[in-house]
Amino acid sequence: MPNTNLTLNTFLLLSMISFTCDYIEGAHPLILKRLVETNMTQVEGYGEDPFCEAARDKIREATGCPSADVFFLVGGTQTNSTVIDAMLRRYEGVVAVETGHIAVHESGAVEFSGHKVITIPGHNGKMNPEDLRQYLHHFHADPTWPHMVYPGMVYISFPTEYGTIYTRDELSAIKAICDEYEIPLFIDGARLGYGLMSPAADINLRELAQLCDVFYIGGTKVGALCGEAVVFSRGNAPRQFFTIVKQHGALLAKGRLLGLQFDTLFTDELYFKIAQHAIDMAMELKRMFASKGFEFYIDSPTNQQFPILAKEQIDALEGKVLYEVWDTLPDGRYITRFATSWATPRENVELLAQML
Amino acid sequence: MPNTNLTLNTFLLLSMISFTCDYIEGAHPLILKRLVETNMTQVEGYGEDPFCEAARDKIREATGCPSADVFFLVGGTQTNSTVIDAMLRRYEGVVAVETGHIAVHESGAVEFSGHKVITIPGHNGKMNPEDLRQYLHHFHADPTWPHMVYPGMVYISFPTEYGTIYTRDELSAIKAICDEYEIPLFIDGARLGYGLMSPAADINLRELAQLCDVFYIGGTKVGALCGEAVVFSRGNAPRQFFTIVKQHGALLAKGRLLGLQFDTLFTDELYFKIAQHAIDMAMELKRMFASKGFEFYIDSPTNQQFPILAKEQIDALEGKVLYEVWDTLPDGRYITRFATSWATPRENVELLAQML
Amino acid sequence: MPNTNLTLNTFLLLSMISFTCDYIEGAHPLILKRLVETNMTQVEGYGEDPFCEAARDKIREATGCPSADVFFLVGGTQTNSTVIDAMLRRYEGVVAVETGHIAVHESGAVEFSGHKVITIPGHNGKMNPEDLRQYLHHFHADPTWPHMVYPGMVYISFPTEYGTIYTRDELSAIKAICDEYEIPLFIDGARLGYGLMSPAADINLRELAQLCDVFYIGGTKVGALCGEAVVFSRGNAPRQFFTIVKQHGALLAKGRLLGLQFDTLFTDELYFKIAQHAIDMAMELKRMFASKGFEFYIDSPTNQQFPILAKEQIDALEGKVLYEVWDTLPDGRYITRFATSWATPRENVELLAQML
């Protein structure tokens, strides 16, 4: 590794094992291989290249949506704010749970585009269909509603920010409510692969694509250097979405970088295979923590695990393992997050087990 | 090349030589090499990784601005709208020439953030200091100015959209006017390398960094897959610029992708060397066109050349060479653009010469 | 009354007594008198007229803020969104309670300008200083805060949307927290007069002006046809606030209409006297309801009263009295709102008493 400017902090990091998140490595090696192979091929910019075209076709096939409109954007916050702004009318807001990524961790990108994020309670990160129904019913029953922000769209994430996932029945219920009120359902799939490969998942990609109006297949956290594939399942992209993407600063000049990555991820089911690996590692981590008597803050069936650690354990891992501390409990213990990814080596889980 | 889904159009393209723009290839091979080498190194996200840190240091060194704030964004339009929105007060607009990229080809991204692009006449893409002075003088002399958009910043590009560049004296004059009116000067350097390496340039990177308040070093068009390095020369980044970048959807999760590319480009002067190659090819192209008696729409000293072609010549190149047709002249001839890049093979120039 | 186009609904309304809100009548007669007297006087537009100047002086005197910047805007929602957008930095949001007017009943006007309304729990419409402190502490302690919306300002209303008011101690506590975090405190005074004249108020206008950074004196609901007087207590108006007001569509061409109204309201303490009348009527209403055994949803000390009515009482008032029904209780009774104003005739209260 030629870089001689690495800071001390990094040397520490390099010698430690890390579960801090699912974007600490680069890209799946097959992606890099193809980047190298195709590097000098001259292609059009802005997503009009054959790599993007091939990726679109493969995504249409994988989602079972032959008429889907597929666009490649660069990152999650960008995708959320662009899609939401494009789908909403000027005076509408988007409904999300209080812990939704757009409500908490996107620096107000949705509000920056002029729209309110209307929050309803979350349940381990999930939206309860009944809460949604009650909110919408209450809104429409309130005679002062024209003075309020009209709920023009529903946003959920799959899996959620807390690693939980929706069952097919839950998704169907939410979609049915959206249909009743004639508003679209948008699924943030920044970690979509990890949700679909979860042992708790009773839904596949094709079914999910049918149960919403627009969603995206997260690349950044599932094997790509960057990139999110937005899918308007029924060819229902807003008029001039290309221009809207550009207006939001979300159009990549060398669209090939995105197209080629998704083309690779959707060749030979690579996307699903590497997501499965992350899930396998997460379940091993979960079993390991459970077998040692740790409690969990949330019972997550995906690649994020939330064991509760005592001070001694925090101390024991100090300088050896990286992970996130989310909060403290009244009894002084810590809520932590350990994330696996397509790149997590099995030995890291084993090393961690030995330290606890 | 494993992709079997290439369209007919692409096969044509692959067998043709292309001068359509400076982002038709991937990245400089050294960048890909380092991406591969560092791929499994685990690092922090959001630009807090050692590659970004190293790149920042090297850019501070190369620009002669030891206290500069350096940020890495993904693309040009995104960078323009984020920097402009961050630097302007809420009620201010940005002054640009009529042909400025932000005024014409960014889908209204600046207006999307709430600011007017105030245009003054351009001269082959350049802003005339005297025009700027007159505009500002006239504005401040108008008693109704509080009802107008306050000019809070000046935007120029180096090189311009027409390939022209500013001399040191011109830049100094513009900067002096900005200082007089106490407004910042922002230089769009999407093609900065090609401007600095131009035989007509009488200014280097360090001098340019001193003659503005913020600028960016374009990566997308000069050897990178993506990425623009924003430099606030005097450590004058707006408060919480990081959050503003995120709010604008411009924060890359795997910041390493940007850091590593700029770290590579600013190691051993790679950025300048590859820009020099593009300039060499452009000058060869220019000489070739001139020697064959072609006129030019603009006398460009950088990597974009604008020869005027007659219908017969257009026909002669059909199916063999790709380039852009910008406009038609009253006499029926065509204004064309031939762009070279760090990746343009010398033989392509020679092949083109044989066809004309 | 010459208008012959009145609808049936209005005839009903005219023959009924109404407590629906505090803006159902026109303006205090003295205001109309002066509008008539000064009508043909030729003056400058846009608030540069002598009426505005006189009003500004009187407000500076009444608020005890000799260096205050005073601006006249037209309506409440407009004033809230303009002041908030002008005071906040681009990436900041405003903290309010969940029931705050800006959070609920302004059609997302704050978000329209790009800023998030960050909500914390309300207590009968009021912000608890301790809640604010905890929220701010928690925000700043969270290492991910640069990915969140920075709390750049605190918004409270006096009185609140539920008719409650803050004590001097509560206001002082909130202001101290704002000072600690170096963010301004903004008081929405759409019904300011009714708060200050409440028997529960232990604070006067001068004290209130010291305990915040900007507030407004509501005209629309306290005797004027329209108009809100924004007071930056310490001459701390944002740079070019005039232009910002225009940019937000909030600048009235005939500023005289606003200036003359506030000049009148702040001559001989008219503003306070008419607010006192509304409070007197509200207290009489309150005593009347209480004496008849009604419970209240909220114990309001201002001009909005919230008695709980049973179905029979709702029926009894049908077609005779107008008021608002806010919600139903689990036991089937109704939360209602009866509002008095500067214009409420005493006999209306007596008539209502006879019907219950």
Place this chain on the structure above:
Amino acid sequence: MPNTNLTLNTFLLLSMISFTCDYIEGAHPLILKRLVETNMTQVEGYGEDPFCEAARDKIREATGCPSADVFFLVGGTQTNSTVIDAMLRRYEGVVAVETGHIAVHESGAVEFSGHKVITIPGHNGKMNPEDLRQYLHHFHADPTWPHMVYPGMVYISFPTEYGTIYTRDELSAIKAICDEYEIPLFIDGARLGYGLMSPAADINLRELAQLCDVFYIGGTKVGALCGEAVVFSRGNAPRQFFTIVKQHGALLAKGRLLGLQFDTLFTDELYFKIAQHAIDMAMELKRMFASKGFEFYIDSPTNQQFPILAKEQIDALEGKVLYEVWDTLPDGRYITRFATSWATPRENVELLAQML
């Protein structure tokens, strides 16, 4: 006149005659009379009152548009930015001439809502149909248009900022072009009455209403204290326009103030009669200047006249007459603006004549 706080400046103004603009007096006396008469009538807020209803009916009658949607907003800039933002899609801009009010004198209110004002050349304030056609043709012929701001609407003013008006043929031509490109035509009628009553007008209100998609009838400058009546001629108001108006801070709580004024202005053709008076005075002014040998900057057929004055004449009027100086000519003479209004006394014109 009871106000004792008038500044010296005002006393000067009171003793001078003023032609500075058309909003220096209050309202037509009939409006004040009716405000007084109806003052204590209790009505609904937010434009749901019988005065607004009556005014809407009369405007539907006067415009010959029985199914028109009519809304009352407070001021011109506010109306322009609200209507434009409501009619445009998110990525669209509005086409106007360079001297259009929205392009020059609204502090960027349109851009504040996220939309670009796309300017084409003006001709004495007017848009040339041929210029519009060429611009639209050129835009749609440019293959890079998806990277540009889509022209989604055309804005013109009648009369223009320079007092000129469109003929029926010119308006028809512009409307036909808009129809061809399927974009709406919006007419800013801040001074509509003065345009329709011009001796040069060959079009009436009903015809104008048919030749656009939305326009407004200016009240502020034609007899009202404030208020602009927006007319969507074919009942084509954007969905939830009421909410959009509120979101833009343009909804007046006491909508009665607007409704009653327009009800009065559209009773017995008051609006047209008082506009006719202003035109009569302007034509007298014009004849007077012409008879004394003055040249005009623009040959205006409406209430704004632009005589060119020499230094001696400027000096002669000093301290006696108020008017606007717009600019200086190369020969040292001044372009001035003298505006008449519904309130201009004939003797003021005669007094002015004596001074020149």
